[in-house]
């Protein structure tokens with residue numbers, strides 16, 4: 001038990017990172033900002049800032065804001081393939097951030113640079129061979145995301161991928177994709193994981209800055225309302241089946257959209273407009289109903305579509321990335337309430353398992 005009465009489960013992950021609970025709030029673009037991350041950290045779990053949707057300067061400001069709100073460890077998620085990845089790594093090192101999380105496998109050199117500076121490196125992976133690769137390169141742990149998970153996702157379920165990865169590597173494995181409660185944590189631990197990482201569940205907290213109208217859409221959703229589509233950016237992407245997704249799928253727009261994005265990129269070069277400016281313009285024009293969907297998308301790309309929902313509150317227009325687990329979630333606890341609840345549920349589930357185990361054998 002901790003001082004607050006919340007049960008504590010020590011695992012190789014909690015020891016590695018120095019958090020109280022084996023729970024991670026993942027780096028979700030436009031969602032995992034300083035407020036959510038510091039609330040998670042103060043609740044004793046690992047919060048991860050999403051930096052791919054921030055400029056380098058914004059990242060520095062966000063890291064400092066988290067540090068002003070908590071003394072607990074936290075992480076930063078970045079894209080290893082970003083042109084400015086090195087600058088971002090510098091910020092992580094200079095600001096003393098505890099954990100570097102990667103959406104795509106980081107290079108061996110980047111892992112070494114971070115580890116030399118004492119940063120714990122935890123890439124997210126979606127396949128066994130990626131886990132083996134980053135483990136061989138010195139990653140300290142991996143987050144393995146199964147197909148149930150929100151955002152860009154694979155097609156192997158967590159229940160299959162997790163034991164496969166646990167058996168393949170010797171570093172701590174954190175399970176992601178489909179988790180929202182203490183039963184799930186215990187199940188993951190039974191598979192050999194050292195903790196669980198949750199995206200959708202942390203998006204649906206009172207500490208998350210996602211607009212209420214958007215949270216309401218998630219809360220309303222059944223498991224069947226969460227779909228995987230390639231219609232937005234050509235990659236399998238799990239999200240709520242919104243008006244936008246339906247329109248794109250109905251009209252078979254995958255190719256048109258891909259072309260639209262390519263055209264938008266060249267338009268951006270010619271016009272010198274920034275993506276935010278282009279999207280603002282695109283959305284404004286759509287509002288006046290003078291543009292088709294594909295024309296709006298001319299002026300956008302996926303992060304901007306995510307922003308339209310997660311920041312601007314557009315439930316009609318944006319991408320609402322979501323795990324299937326949205327269909328099971330019905331409330332908006334604070335991060336502190338959520339973490340305490342999950343740990344209490346885990347303790348209860350472990351107790352029930354223990355009771356099963358100690359039943360006298362019949363006969």
Ligand SMILES: Cc1cc2nc3c(=O)[nH]c(=O)nc-3n(C[C@H](O)[C@H](O)[C@H](O)COP(=O)(O)O)c2cc1C
Pocket residue numbers: 026027028029031050052077102103124145148149150151152176177178179197198199200201203320321322323324325
């Ligand atoms: C709204 C949203 C945005 C996301 N953005 C990112 C991102 O920018 N980078 C990333 O690596 N993963 C991103 N993800 C995936 C999550 O980090 C996480 O792996 C996933 O949500 C776990 O599955 P769950 O939603 O079932 O908990 C996002 C997920 C959601 C729901």
